[in-house]
Amino acid sequence: MEKSYMSVFLLLVALSCALAKDALKKETKETKETKPKLPQTLSRGWGDQLIWTQTYEEALFRSKTSNKPLMIIHHLDDCPHSQALKKVFAEHKEIQKLAEKFILLNLVYETTDKNLSPDGQYVPRILFIDPTLTVRADITGRYSNRLYAYEPSDISLLFSNMQKALKILKTEL
Template sequence: MEKSYMSVFLLLVALSCTLAKEPPKKETKGPKDTKDTKETKPKLPQTLSRGWGDHLHWTQTYEEALFRSKTSNKPVMIIHHLEDCPHSQALKKVFAENKEIQKLAEKFVLLNLVYETTDKNLSPDGQYVPRILFIDPSLTVRADITGRYSNRLYAYEPSDAPLLLANMQKALNTLKTEL
């Protein structure tokens, strides 16, 4: 009886060891032989831009953005978005590909957030994405610079690129008249 238990035990150990091993990797013969193997690119570390404009200088935190705004006398542009939101992804694509927006964005202290801040001034009409707010160097949220929607004042869609560009210019022009 003990021999049969021992045999079953050894069989289970051997079976579990066999199942725990990784399957053998397929060798590829060259770049043309890609039918049987999946090509995976190494994942690059995510930059602070998160794809909104890699050549632009982005700040890491809300507090850093406010500090840089105050010391450089530049307005802050905060983009609230989510990586898995199709609306955020569509706006990001337009933002990153629009040369005028990218050029004008260089004149701002930039921050994109994929999380909510504790500052309730950054969600005056709710916590939705994507939304873009402007803050002047006196650290005042610009409630007068809004998108075209009455129920989501700071929302922009890809088709709103001209309005976003105009609002960016408005944030900069107001700053110049205050100097």
């Protein structure tokens, strides 16, 4: 009789240990999935071979001192529209080549500078700033209610706006 109680007891201990291990594995997996994933590089997937600045202040300084226009991409990691635009932007060879002529910054947070959200804080939005630190309000996307918004289908417009930002700079020199 004592042996049967002991067998049942050992069986229950073994079963509870196995269930506890499964629960711990599940909890660890869920914790990993809910933790934010930190970006590997400053590009955050927008073009790993490009040189990106870390802060808005650094980008402004580099734009002014190098006499290159600044392109700022506002986006969010969990926004499907931002992800779709990022994919098209990163795969577009001409845009990647042209982007080398810019000081680049991508932001996953809003800045306190109201010049960077002239018509609201939405994502994705892309603004161009010339080396005199003037936001180019004349270089916009195709939407009247979100002037600086671009969708994947607007990639050719974005490319032409990048060219426009560079041409304006050349004519001012």
